[in-house]
Amino acid sequence: MRFLDDARRLDRRLTRRAASWDSPWARQVLPAVESAAQGTxxxxxxxxxxxxxxxxxxxxxxxxxxxxxxxxxxxxxxxxKQLYERRRPPEQMIPHDDVEDRPDSSSFPSGHTAAAVGFTAAVATTSPWWAAATAVPTAMVALERVHTGAHYPSDIAAGAAIGLAGALLVHRAPRLLLRSLL
Incomplete structure (x- = not known):
């Protein structure tokens, strides 16, 4: 239990730090990233x-x-999200106005991050150059989700793991299907 308590405290500390990051770049770029990532x-x-x-x-x-x-x-x-209900970071942790635009669904895991990492990881198996090009917006999506208070960093990590699992499944599925048919 102590490990979980420590992990929760770290999650909250990292969320506060990311949400309080105030720079002209963050104010300009991250809202555009969020808009572009909506609906994939x-x-x-x-x-x-x-x-x-x-x-x-x-x-x-x-x-x-x-x-x-x-x-x-x-x-x-x-x-x-149906198996594990987790509240979004409390509004008091987010020192800017973006907190009003958060979804009502479970915070865990980050679907935006899962989609972004899944896309980039699958592209990487075939086209490393395009994967490198999409890695930057993928990282920016993950950062934006914590910065706006939509997710905790652990939600982002879980979303990234799900994205990697999705890419692995897509990469391996044709071979697995062929093996099962033969």
Whole structure:
């Protein structure tokens, strides 16, 4: 139990620190990141860009990214959020106005982070250059979710783990299906 208490205290301390980060860059860039990440618009746009600007490899990477993103969203939003109800960080912890725009759903895990990491990790197996390009917005989405008070850092970590699991599943599923059929 002591470990869990220590983890909760650390989670709260990191949330306060991230939410209190006040810089012109954060005030300008993070709201734009949040807007682009809503409804996974950012990842659909990246997939469309990859598929139209690239060749066969980029189309394959885009398809894997979208499939992994959708898998991660189902795992985080339709499964995990239903199994574990966690309140969002208290408004008193967030020293800016973004706290009013938080969702009402469970804080655990971060579906935005799951989708972002799932997309980027799946793209990485086929197109490392595009994965590097999408890694920056992926990290910014995770930071934005804590900065606005929508999530604790542990929600972000769980979302990232779910995103990685989604990418692994998408990467391994064709081989597993072939093995089961043969």
């Amino acid at each position: 618009k950012l990842w659909w746009a990246a997939a469309l860009t990859m598929a139209t600007a690239g060749g066969r490899t980029q189309r394959k990477a885009a398809a894997a990214g979208v499939l992994s993103m959708l898998t991660a969203q189902v795992m985080s939003n339709a499964v995990c």
